[in-house]
Amino acid sequence: MSIKSETIGLIAGGGQFPLLVAKGAAAQGHRVVAVFFKGHSSDEVSSVVHDSKELKLGQLSKLISFFQKNGVTKVVMAGTINKPKAFDIRPDFRAAKLLFKLATKGDDVLLRTIANEFEAEGMQVVGPHVYAPELLTPSGLLTRRKPTEMESSDLSVGWKTARELGRLDIGQCVVVREGVITAVEAIEGTDAAIKRGCELGGKGCCIVKVFKPGQEDRVDMPSIGLKTIEGMKSVGATCLGVEAGKSLFFDLDKAIEFANKNGMTIIGLTPEWFEDK
Protein backbone atom coordinates (compact mmCIF):
# COMPACT_ATOMS: atom_id res chain seq x y z
CA MET A 1 0.00 0.00 0.00
CA SER A 2 1.39 3.40 -0.89
CA ILE A 3 0.35 6.35 1.24
CA LYS A 4 -0.01 9.68 -0.51
CA SER A 5 2.54 12.13 0.88
CA GLU A 6 0.88 15.16 2.42
CA THR A 7 1.83 18.20 4.47
CA ILE A 8 0.84 17.69 8.09
CA GLY A 9 0.29 20.70 10.37
CA LEU A 10 1.19 19.67 13.92
CA ILE A 11 -0.16 21.68 16.86
CA ALA A 12 2.30 20.72 19.59
CA GLY A 13 1.32 20.72 23.28
CA GLY A 14 3.59 19.62 26.12
CA GLY A 15 5.63 16.45 26.60
CA GLN A 16 7.24 13.98 24.21
CA PHE A 17 4.05 13.08 22.37
CA PRO A 18 4.33 15.77 19.63
CA LEU A 19 7.83 14.46 18.85
CA LEU A 20 6.53 10.88 18.46
CA VAL A 21 3.77 12.09 16.14
CA ALA A 22 6.15 14.28 14.08
CA LYS A 23 8.58 11.36 13.69
CA GLY A 24 5.74 8.91 12.94
CA ALA A 25 4.29 11.16 10.24
CA ALA A 26 7.73 11.70 8.71
CA ALA A 27 8.34 7.93 8.75
CA GLN A 28 5.07 7.53 6.81
CA GLY A 29 6.57 9.82 4.16
CA HIS A 30 4.80 13.07 5.05
CA ARG A 31 6.18 16.60 5.29
CA VAL A 32 5.53 18.03 8.76
CA VAL A 33 5.29 21.65 9.96
CA ALA A 34 4.54 22.54 13.58
CA VAL A 35 3.40 25.32 15.88
CA PHE A 36 4.27 25.27 19.57
CA PHE A 37 3.40 27.43 22.57
CA LYS A 38 5.70 29.20 25.00
CA GLY A 39 5.31 27.79 28.52
CA HIS A 40 3.22 24.87 27.28
CA SER A 41 5.30 22.97 24.75
CA SER A 42 8.99 22.34 24.19
CA ASP A 43 10.70 23.89 21.15
CA GLU A 44 12.45 20.54 20.64
CA VAL A 45 9.82 19.73 18.03
CA SER A 46 11.45 22.38 15.76
CA SER A 47 14.42 20.09 15.21
CA VAL A 48 12.40 17.20 13.74
CA VAL A 49 10.04 19.11 11.40
CA HIS A 50 10.39 20.95 8.09
CA ASP A 51 9.32 24.33 9.51
CA SER A 52 7.91 25.59 12.81
CA LYS A 53 6.59 28.70 14.54
CA GLU A 54 6.15 29.70 18.18
CA LEU A 55 2.75 31.18 19.03
CA LYS A 56 0.83 32.30 22.10
CA LEU A 57 -2.34 30.41 23.02
CA GLY A 58 -5.31 32.01 21.29
CA GLN A 59 -3.44 33.21 18.17
CA LEU A 60 -5.72 31.27 15.86
CA SER A 61 -5.41 33.57 12.84
CA LYS A 62 -1.60 33.37 12.87
CA LEU A 63 -1.77 29.61 13.27
CA ILE A 64 -4.10 29.19 10.30
CA SER A 65 -2.01 31.56 8.11
CA PHE A 66 1.16 29.61 8.95
CA PHE A 67 -0.49 26.32 7.99
CA GLN A 68 -1.98 27.80 4.79
CA LYS A 69 1.37 29.29 3.74
CA ASN A 70 2.84 25.80 4.11
CA GLY A 71 0.07 24.07 2.12
CA VAL A 72 -1.10 21.98 5.10
CA THR A 73 -3.81 19.46 4.18
CA LYS A 74 -4.09 17.58 7.49
CA VAL A 75 -3.99 19.03 11.02
CA VAL A 76 -3.03 16.98 14.07
CA MET A 77 -2.95 18.05 17.73
CA ALA A 78 -0.66 16.21 20.14
CA GLY A 79 0.46 16.86 23.70
CA THR A 80 -1.22 18.48 26.66
CA ILE A 81 -2.12 22.12 26.96
CA ASN A 82 -2.29 22.68 30.72
CA LYS A 83 -5.98 23.44 31.15
CA PRO A 84 -5.86 25.64 34.25
CA LYS A 85 -3.22 27.78 32.55
CA ALA A 86 -5.41 27.93 29.45
CA PHE A 87 -7.64 30.36 31.34
CA ASP A 88 -4.87 32.86 30.61
CA ILE A 89 -5.59 32.62 26.88
CA ARG A 90 -5.61 35.99 25.14
CA PRO A 91 -7.82 35.20 22.17
CA ASP A 92 -7.31 37.12 18.93
CA PHE A 93 -10.39 38.30 17.06
CA ARG A 94 -10.96 35.02 15.25
CA ALA A 95 -10.55 32.96 18.46
CA ALA A 96 -12.80 35.36 20.36
CA LYS A 97 -15.55 34.96 17.76
CA LEU A 98 -15.27 31.20 18.23
CA LEU A 99 -15.46 31.37 22.03
CA PHE A 100 -18.56 33.53 21.69
CA LYS A 101 -20.32 30.78 19.78
CA LEU A 102 -19.96 28.38 22.68
CA ALA A 103 -22.73 28.18 25.25
CA THR A 104 -20.94 25.73 27.50
CA LYS A 105 -17.23 25.46 27.10
CA GLY A 106 -16.54 21.88 28.06
CA ASP A 107 -13.34 20.52 26.53
CA ASP A 108 -15.14 18.57 23.96
CA VAL A 109 -17.26 21.37 22.55
CA LEU A 110 -14.28 23.73 22.52
CA LEU A 111 -12.01 21.28 20.71
CA ARG A 112 -14.64 20.26 18.20
CA THR A 113 -15.31 23.92 17.41
CA ILE A 114 -11.61 24.53 16.79
CA ALA A 115 -11.50 21.42 14.59
CA ASN A 116 -14.48 22.71 12.57
CA GLU A 117 -12.64 25.98 12.03
CA PHE A 118 -9.74 24.13 10.36
CA GLU A 119 -12.10 22.07 8.26
CA ALA A 120 -13.81 25.26 7.05
CA GLU A 121 -10.38 26.23 5.69
CA GLY A 122 -10.05 22.93 3.85
CA MET A 123 -7.69 21.31 6.36
CA GLN A 124 -8.80 17.93 7.68
CA VAL A 125 -8.25 17.31 11.41
CA VAL A 126 -7.02 13.79 12.20
CA GLY A 127 -6.16 12.07 15.48
CA PRO A 128 -2.51 11.76 16.52
CA HIS A 129 -2.92 7.96 16.73
CA VAL A 130 -3.01 7.94 12.89
CA TYR A 131 0.74 8.69 12.99
CA ALA A 132 1.47 6.75 16.21
CA PRO A 133 -0.90 3.73 16.12
CA GLU A 134 1.41 1.76 18.44
CA LEU A 135 0.18 3.98 21.31
CA LEU A 136 -3.44 2.77 21.25
CA THR A 137 -4.32 0.78 24.41
CA PRO A 138 -4.71 -2.95 23.61
CA SER A 139 -7.83 -4.73 24.86
CA GLY A 140 -8.12 -7.32 27.63
CA LEU A 141 -5.97 -8.23 30.59
CA LEU A 142 -2.51 -6.65 30.18
CA THR A 143 -0.84 -7.84 33.40
CA ARG A 144 -0.17 -11.24 34.97
CA ARG A 145 -2.62 -10.68 37.81
CA LYS A 146 -6.39 -10.64 37.07
CA PRO A 147 -8.74 -8.30 38.93
CA THR A 148 -10.21 -9.71 42.16
CA GLU A 149 -13.97 -10.05 42.50
CA MET A 150 -14.15 -6.68 44.29
CA GLU A 151 -11.94 -5.00 41.68
CA SER A 152 -14.12 -6.46 38.89
CA SER A 153 -17.20 -5.04 40.54
CA ASP A 154 -15.50 -1.64 41.00
CA LEU A 155 -14.38 -1.65 37.34
CA SER A 156 -18.00 -2.14 36.35
CA VAL A 157 -19.25 0.69 38.62
CA GLY A 158 -16.43 2.95 37.37
CA TRP A 159 -17.04 2.14 33.70
CA LYS A 160 -20.74 3.00 33.91
CA THR A 161 -20.18 6.16 35.95
CA ALA A 162 -17.25 7.47 33.90
CA ARG A 163 -19.21 7.06 30.69
CA GLU A 164 -22.18 8.95 32.14
CA LEU A 165 -19.83 11.72 33.29
CA GLY A 166 -18.29 11.86 29.83
CA ARG A 167 -21.76 12.39 28.40
CA LEU A 168 -21.86 15.58 30.53
CA ASP A 169 -18.44 16.53 29.10
CA ILE A 170 -16.86 16.26 32.57
CA GLY A 171 -13.49 14.52 32.87
CA GLN A 172 -12.70 11.00 31.85
CA CYS A 173 -11.56 9.40 35.07
CA VAL A 174 -13.12 8.16 38.31
CA VAL A 175 -11.72 6.45 41.40
CA VAL A 176 -13.80 3.67 42.98
CA ARG A 177 -13.43 1.82 46.26
CA GLU A 178 -15.86 -0.96 47.17
CA GLY A 179 -18.66 0.54 45.08
CA VAL A 180 -18.16 4.12 46.27
CA ILE A 181 -16.99 6.80 43.82
CA THR A 182 -14.25 8.52 45.83
CA ALA A 183 -13.14 11.02 43.17
CA VAL A 184 -14.36 12.45 39.90
CA GLU A 185 -11.91 14.21 37.58
CA ALA A 186 -12.96 17.65 36.33
CA ILE A 187 -10.06 19.90 35.19
CA GLU A 188 -7.49 19.02 37.87
CA GLY A 189 -6.07 16.22 35.72
CA THR A 190 -6.03 12.45 36.13
CA ASP A 191 -3.01 12.26 38.42
CA ALA A 192 -4.53 14.69 40.94
CA ALA A 193 -7.91 12.92 40.86
CA ILE A 194 -6.23 9.54 41.47
CA LYS A 195 -4.21 10.91 44.38
CA ARG A 196 -7.24 12.50 46.04
CA GLY A 197 -9.59 9.54 45.54
CA CYS A 198 -7.05 7.05 46.83
CA GLU A 199 -6.07 9.11 49.86
CA LEU A 200 -9.77 9.35 50.79
CA GLY A 201 -10.70 5.80 49.83
CA GLY A 202 -7.68 4.05 51.28
CA LYS A 203 -5.66 1.17 49.84
CA GLY A 204 -7.15 -0.97 47.07
CA CYS A 205 -8.81 1.71 44.94
CA CYS A 206 -9.69 1.03 41.34
CA ILE A 207 -9.12 3.66 38.63
CA VAL A 208 -11.25 3.80 35.49
CA LYS A 209 -10.48 6.10 32.57
CA VAL A 210 -12.66 6.11 29.48
CA PHE A 211 -13.18 7.77 26.16
CA LYS A 212 -16.15 10.13 26.45
CA PRO A 213 -19.12 8.93 24.38
CA GLY A 214 -19.24 11.39 21.47
CA GLN A 215 -15.74 12.65 22.29
CA GLU A 216 -13.49 13.97 19.53
CA ASP A 217 -10.92 11.20 19.06
CA ARG A 218 -9.20 13.55 16.61
CA VAL A 219 -8.25 16.02 19.29
CA ASP A 220 -8.68 14.68 22.79
CA MET A 221 -8.02 11.03 23.53
CA PRO A 222 -7.64 9.94 27.14
CA SER A 223 -4.06 9.04 27.91
CA ILE A 224 -2.29 6.94 30.49
CA GLY A 225 1.36 6.11 31.03
CA LEU A 226 4.06 4.66 33.25
CA LYS A 227 3.76 7.76 35.47
CA THR A 228 0.07 7.05 36.03
CA ILE A 229 0.89 3.54 37.27
CA GLU A 230 3.73 4.81 39.47
CA GLY A 231 1.37 7.42 40.90
CA MET A 232 -1.24 4.73 41.59
CA LYS A 233 1.33 2.59 43.38
CA SER A 234 2.40 5.50 45.62
CA VAL A 235 -1.18 5.90 46.94
CA GLY A 236 -2.01 2.19 47.18
CA ALA A 237 -4.28 1.82 44.10
CA THR A 238 -4.22 -1.73 42.75
CA CYS A 239 -6.32 -1.81 39.58
CA LEU A 240 -6.52 0.29 36.42
CA GLY A 241 -9.14 -0.06 33.69
CA VAL A 242 -8.64 2.09 30.61
CA GLU A 243 -10.75 2.06 27.47
CA ALA A 244 -9.03 -0.03 24.80
CA GLY A 245 -8.52 1.27 21.25
CA LYS A 246 -9.75 4.73 22.22
CA SER A 247 -7.00 5.83 24.56
CA LEU A 248 -3.25 6.34 24.31
CA PHE A 249 -0.94 4.32 26.53
CA PHE A 250 2.56 5.78 26.77
CA ASP A 251 5.48 3.51 27.78
CA LEU A 252 3.14 0.52 27.84
CA ASP A 253 5.86 -2.14 28.22
CA LYS A 254 7.48 -0.37 31.17
CA ALA A 255 4.07 0.24 32.76
CA ILE A 256 3.16 -3.47 32.53
CA GLU A 257 6.56 -4.47 33.93
CA PHE A 258 6.10 -2.05 36.85
CA ALA A 259 2.54 -3.28 37.48
CA ASN A 260 3.61 -6.95 37.42
CA LYS A 261 6.44 -6.26 39.83
CA ASN A 262 3.99 -4.60 42.24
CA GLY A 263 1.07 -7.04 41.99
CA MET A 264 -1.14 -4.51 40.21
CA THR A 265 -3.61 -5.26 37.44
CA ILE A 266 -4.28 -3.30 34.21
CA ILE A 267 -7.15 -3.99 31.84
CA GLY A 268 -7.87 -2.57 28.39
CA LEU A 269 -11.63 -2.20 28.74
CA THR A 270 -14.23 -2.79 26.03
CA PRO A 271 -18.01 -3.29 26.37
CA GLU A 272 -17.30 -7.00 25.71
CA TRP A 273 -15.09 -7.21 28.81
CA PHE A 274 -18.20 -6.69 30.95
CA GLU A 275 -20.49 -8.87 28.82
CA ASP A 276 -18.20 -11.85 29.29
CA LYS A 277 -18.51 -11.69 33.10
Next chain:
Amino acid sequence: MSIKSETIGLIAGGGQFPLLVAKGAAAQGHRVVAVFFKGHSSDEVSSVVHDSKELKLGQLSKLISFFQKNGVTKVVMAGTINKPKAFDIRPDFRAAKLLFKLATKGDDVLLRTIANEFEAEGMQVVGPHVYAPELLTPSGLLTRRKPTEMESSDLSVGWKTARELGRLDIGQCVVVREGVITAVEAIEGTDAAIKRGCELGGKGCCIVKVFKPGQEDRVDMPSIGLKTIEGMKSVGATCLGVEAGKSLFFDLDKAIEFANKNGMTIIGLTPEWFEDK
Protein backbone atom coordinates in the same frame (compact mmCIF):
# COMPACT_ATOMS: atom_id res chain seq x y z
CA MET B 1 -52.64 23.14 66.56
CA SER B 2 -51.49 20.64 69.16
CA ILE B 3 -48.67 18.30 68.24
CA LYS B 4 -48.78 14.81 69.69
CA SER B 5 -45.83 14.29 72.00
CA GLU B 6 -43.61 11.44 70.85
CA THR B 7 -40.26 9.90 71.70
CA ILE B 8 -37.64 10.95 69.17
CA GLY B 9 -34.52 8.85 68.63
CA LEU B 10 -31.69 11.17 67.57
CA ILE B 11 -28.65 9.74 65.78
CA ALA B 12 -26.06 12.44 66.40
CA GLY B 13 -23.19 13.12 64.00
CA GLY B 14 -20.63 15.90 64.36
CA GLY B 15 -21.09 19.61 64.96
CA GLN B 16 -23.77 21.70 66.61
CA PHE B 17 -26.61 20.50 64.41
CA PRO B 18 -27.67 17.54 66.63
CA LEU B 19 -27.96 19.98 69.55
CA LEU B 20 -30.25 22.31 67.55
CA VAL B 21 -32.43 19.36 66.55
CA ALA B 22 -32.58 17.99 70.11
CA LYS B 23 -33.56 21.39 71.47
CA GLY B 24 -36.06 21.99 68.64
CA ALA B 25 -37.75 18.64 69.23
CA ALA B 26 -37.87 19.28 72.99
CA ALA B 27 -39.35 22.75 72.34
CA GLN B 28 -42.07 21.05 70.26
CA GLY B 29 -42.92 19.01 73.38
CA HIS B 30 -41.22 15.72 72.44
CA ARG B 31 -39.08 13.44 74.57
CA VAL B 32 -35.63 12.95 72.98
CA VAL B 33 -33.08 10.15 73.36
CA ALA B 34 -29.79 10.14 71.44
CA VAL B 35 -26.91 7.95 70.30
CA PHE B 36 -23.54 9.47 69.45
CA PHE B 37 -20.25 8.15 68.08
CA LYS B 38 -16.77 8.39 69.51
CA GLY B 39 -14.50 10.45 67.25
CA HIS B 40 -17.41 11.62 65.12
CA SER B 41 -19.86 13.39 67.43
CA SER B 42 -19.61 15.41 70.61
CA ASP B 43 -21.04 13.97 73.85
CA GLU B 44 -22.49 17.42 74.55
CA VAL B 45 -25.81 16.16 73.19
CA SER B 46 -26.12 14.00 76.34
CA SER B 47 -26.79 17.10 78.41
CA VAL B 48 -29.88 18.18 76.47
CA VAL B 49 -31.67 14.84 76.02
CA HIS B 50 -33.59 12.46 78.26
CA ASP B 51 -31.18 9.56 77.76
CA SER B 52 -28.17 8.84 75.53
CA LYS B 53 -25.67 6.14 74.61
CA GLU B 54 -22.24 6.18 72.99
CA LEU B 55 -21.79 3.65 70.18
CA LYS B 56 -19.20 2.76 67.55
CA LEU B 57 -20.11 3.21 63.88
CA GLY B 58 -21.69 0.03 62.57
CA GLN B 59 -23.31 -1.08 65.86
CA LEU B 60 -26.75 -1.11 64.32
CA SER B 61 -28.23 -3.82 66.57
CA LYS B 62 -27.27 -1.96 69.75
CA LEU B 63 -28.64 1.26 68.30
CA ILE B 64 -32.00 -0.31 67.47
CA SER B 65 -32.25 -2.01 70.89
CA PHE B 66 -31.55 1.28 72.66
CA PHE B 67 -34.26 3.05 70.67
CA GLN B 68 -36.75 0.20 71.20
CA LYS B 69 -36.06 0.11 74.94
CA ASN B 70 -36.91 3.83 75.01
CA GLY B 71 -40.11 3.48 72.97
CA VAL B 72 -38.82 5.58 70.08
CA THR B 73 -41.46 6.22 67.38
CA LYS B 74 -39.54 8.65 65.18
CA VAL B 75 -35.87 8.52 64.21
CA VAL B 76 -33.90 11.57 63.10
CA MET B 77 -30.27 11.78 61.95
CA ALA B 78 -28.40 15.07 62.30
CA GLY B 79 -24.78 16.09 61.90
CA THR B 80 -22.01 14.84 59.67
CA ILE B 81 -20.36 11.47 59.86
CA ASN B 82 -16.97 12.03 58.27
CA LYS B 83 -17.26 9.86 55.17
CA PRO B 84 -13.61 8.98 54.60
CA LYS B 85 -13.37 7.87 58.23
CA ALA B 86 -16.55 5.86 57.76
CA PHE B 87 -14.48 3.36 55.76
CA ASP B 88 -13.26 2.27 59.19
CA ILE B 89 -16.74 1.07 60.10
CA ARG B 90 -16.74 -2.29 61.86
CA PRO B 91 -20.22 -3.50 61.00
CA ASP B 92 -22.01 -5.83 63.39
CA PHE B 93 -23.89 -8.76 61.91
CA ARG B 94 -27.05 -6.77 61.21
CA ALA B 95 -25.11 -3.91 59.61
CA ALA B 96 -23.03 -6.37 57.58
CA LYS B 97 -26.18 -8.02 56.23
CA LEU B 98 -27.37 -4.59 55.12
CA LEU B 99 -24.10 -3.72 53.39
CA PHE B 100 -24.26 -7.01 51.55
CA LYS B 101 -27.60 -6.05 50.02
CA LEU B 102 -26.10 -2.99 48.37
CA ALA B 103 -24.77 -3.30 44.83
CA THR B 104 -23.41 0.22 44.67
CA LYS B 105 -22.85 1.97 47.93
CA GLY B 106 -23.47 5.60 47.05
CA ASP B 107 -24.51 7.70 50.03
CA ASP B 108 -28.05 7.78 49.02
CA VAL B 109 -28.58 4.05 48.65
CA LEU B 110 -26.75 3.40 51.93
CA LEU B 111 -28.78 5.92 53.90
CA ARG B 112 -32.10 4.84 52.41
CA THR B 113 -31.31 1.24 53.28
CA ILE B 114 -30.57 2.19 56.88
CA ALA B 115 -33.80 4.22 56.98
CA ASN B 116 -35.76 1.21 55.70
CA GLU B 117 -34.26 -0.88 58.48
CA PHE B 118 -35.73 1.46 61.13
CA GLU B 119 -39.07 1.52 59.38
CA ALA B 120 -39.14 -2.28 59.39
CA GLU B 121 -38.94 -1.98 63.21
CA GLY B 122 -41.90 0.41 63.27
CA MET B 123 -39.84 3.57 63.73
CA GLN B 124 -40.50 6.31 61.20
CA VAL B 125 -37.45 8.19 59.89
CA VAL B 126 -37.99 11.93 59.54
CA GLY B 127 -35.74 14.73 58.35
CA PRO B 128 -33.99 16.93 60.93
CA HIS B 129 -35.61 20.04 59.35
CA VAL B 130 -38.91 18.88 60.90
CA TYR B 131 -37.47 19.93 64.28
CA ALA B 132 -35.40 22.85 62.95
CA PRO B 133 -37.44 24.31 60.08
CA GLU B 134 -35.72 27.69 60.43
CA LEU B 135 -32.62 26.10 58.85
CA LEU B 136 -34.20 25.49 55.43
CA THR B 137 -32.64 27.70 52.72
CA PRO B 138 -35.08 30.44 51.61
CA SER B 139 -35.66 30.92 47.87
CA GLY B 140 -34.54 33.79 45.67
CA LEU B 141 -31.80 36.38 45.95
CA LEU B 142 -30.52 36.49 49.55
CA THR B 143 -27.84 39.19 49.22
CA ARG B 144 -27.84 42.80 48.10
CA ARG B 145 -25.84 42.08 44.96
CA LYS B 146 -27.49 40.16 42.08
CA PRO B 147 -25.49 37.68 39.98
CA THR B 148 -23.77 39.18 36.91
CA GLU B 149 -24.68 37.88 33.47
CA MET B 150 -21.71 35.49 33.55
CA GLU B 151 -22.58 34.27 37.07
CA SER B 152 -26.20 33.71 35.97
CA SER B 153 -25.01 31.64 33.04
CA ASP B 154 -22.65 29.66 35.32
CA LEU B 155 -25.46 29.08 37.84
CA SER B 156 -27.51 27.57 35.04
CA VAL B 157 -24.66 25.29 33.87
CA GLY B 158 -23.96 24.28 37.48
CA TRP B 159 -27.61 23.61 38.29
CA LYS B 160 -28.06 21.28 35.30
CA THR B 161 -24.76 19.48 35.85
CA ALA B 162 -25.12 19.07 39.63
CA ARG B 163 -28.58 17.58 39.21
CA GLU B 164 -27.32 15.09 36.62
CA LEU B 165 -24.47 14.15 38.97
CA GLY B 166 -26.93 13.69 41.80
CA ARG B 167 -28.87 11.28 39.63
CA LEU B 168 -25.66 9.17 39.58
CA ASP B 169 -25.50 9.47 43.40
CA ILE B 170 -22.24 11.42 43.16
CA GLY B 171 -21.83 14.49 45.38
CA GLN B 172 -24.03 17.52 45.44
CA CYS B 173 -21.70 20.33 44.54
CA VAL B 174 -19.92 21.64 41.44
CA VAL B 175 -17.66 24.62 40.80
CA VAL B 176 -18.13 26.52 37.51
CA ARG B 177 -16.07 29.24 35.86
CA GLU B 178 -17.20 30.76 32.56
CA GLY B 179 -19.08 27.63 31.53
CA VAL B 180 -16.32 25.19 32.51
CA ILE B 181 -16.89 22.71 35.36
CA THR B 182 -13.67 23.08 37.34
CA ALA B 183 -14.51 20.66 40.19
CA VAL B 184 -17.00 17.94 40.99
CA GLU B 185 -17.53 16.86 44.60
CA ALA B 186 -17.33 13.11 45.27
CA ILE B 187 -16.50 12.17 48.89
CA GLU B 188 -13.92 14.85 49.67
CA GLY B 189 -16.61 17.22 50.96
CA THR B 190 -17.94 20.53 49.70
CA ASP B 191 -15.22 22.74 51.24
CA ALA B 192 -12.42 20.75 49.59
CA ALA B 193 -14.19 20.71 46.21
CA ILE B 194 -14.73 24.50 46.37
CA LYS B 195 -11.08 25.12 47.25
CA ARG B 196 -9.80 22.91 44.42
CA GLY B 197 -12.18 24.21 41.75
CA CYS B 198 -11.49 27.85 42.61
CA GLU B 199 -7.73 27.42 42.76
CA LEU B 200 -7.84 25.85 39.28
CA GLY B 201 -10.50 28.15 37.83
CA GLY B 202 -9.22 31.42 39.25
CA LYS B 203 -11.16 34.31 40.75
CA GLY B 204 -14.88 34.63 40.01
CA CYS B 205 -15.96 30.99 40.31
CA CYS B 206 -19.57 30.11 40.92
CA ILE B 207 -20.55 27.32 43.36
CA VAL B 208 -23.75 25.32 42.95
CA LYS B 209 -24.99 22.86 45.56
CA VAL B 210 -28.23 20.97 45.03
CA PHE B 211 -30.47 18.36 46.52
CA LYS B 212 -29.99 15.11 44.57
CA PRO B 213 -33.09 14.18 42.56
CA GLY B 214 -34.52 11.23 44.46
CA GLN B 215 -32.29 11.96 47.47
CA GLU B 216 -33.46 11.05 50.96
CA ASP B 217 -34.38 14.38 52.52
CA ARG B 218 -34.96 12.46 55.74
CA VAL B 219 -31.33 11.59 56.14
CA ASP B 220 -29.05 13.55 53.88
CA MET B 221 -29.85 17.15 52.99
CA PRO B 222 -27.15 19.30 51.46
CA SER B 223 -25.89 21.87 53.91
CA ILE B 224 -24.14 25.21 53.67
CA GLY B 225 -23.07 27.70 56.30
CA LEU B 226 -21.07 30.78 57.20
CA LYS B 227 -17.89 28.70 56.94
CA THR B 228 -18.72 27.82 53.32
CA ILE B 229 -19.02 31.52 52.44
CA GLU B 230 -15.81 32.35 54.30
CA GLY B 231 -14.05 29.52 52.45
CA MET B 232 -15.39 30.82 49.12
CA LYS B 233 -14.10 34.32 49.89
CA SER B 234 -10.62 33.00 50.71
CA VAL B 235 -10.31 31.45 47.22
CA GLY B 236 -11.96 34.29 45.29
CA ALA B 237 -15.37 32.67 44.57
CA THR B 238 -18.09 35.29 44.14
CA CYS B 239 -21.40 33.48 43.70
CA LEU B 240 -23.22 30.67 45.53
CA GLY B 241 -26.41 28.98 44.36
CA VAL B 242 -27.95 26.48 46.77
CA GLU B 243 -31.22 24.63 46.31
CA ALA B 244 -33.96 26.40 48.30
CA GLY B 245 -36.26 24.48 50.65
CA LYS B 246 -34.24 21.30 50.22
CA SER B 247 -30.99 22.29 51.88
CA LEU B 248 -29.95 23.46 55.33
CA PHE B 249 -28.32 26.85 55.74
CA PHE B 250 -26.50 27.25 59.06
CA ASP B 251 -25.85 30.78 60.44
CA LEU B 252 -27.78 32.28 57.51
CA ASP B 253 -27.89 35.84 58.86
CA LYS B 254 -24.16 35.94 59.53
CA ALA B 255 -23.45 34.38 56.10
CA ILE B 256 -25.54 37.04 54.32
CA GLU B 257 -23.86 39.82 56.31
CA PHE B 258 -20.43 38.43 55.38
CA ALA B 259 -21.40 38.07 51.70
CA ASN B 260 -22.80 41.63 51.54
CA LYS B 261 -19.67 43.02 53.14
CA ASN B 262 -17.55 41.24 50.51
CA GLY B 263 -19.64 41.91 47.40
CA MET B 264 -20.63 38.26 47.03
CA THR B 265 -24.02 36.96 45.91
CA ILE B 266 -26.08 34.06 47.32
CA ILE B 267 -29.19 32.65 45.67
CA GLY B 268 -31.71 30.12 46.99
CA LEU B 269 -32.28 28.22 43.74
CA THR B 270 -35.56 26.74 42.51
CA PRO B 271 -36.53 25.60 39.00
CA GLU B 272 -38.55 28.85 38.77
CA TRP B 273 -35.40 30.92 39.27
CA PHE B 274 -34.20 29.73 35.86
CA GLU B 275 -37.61 29.93 34.16
CA ASP B 276 -37.93 33.62 35.06
CA LYS B 277 -34.72 34.49 33.21
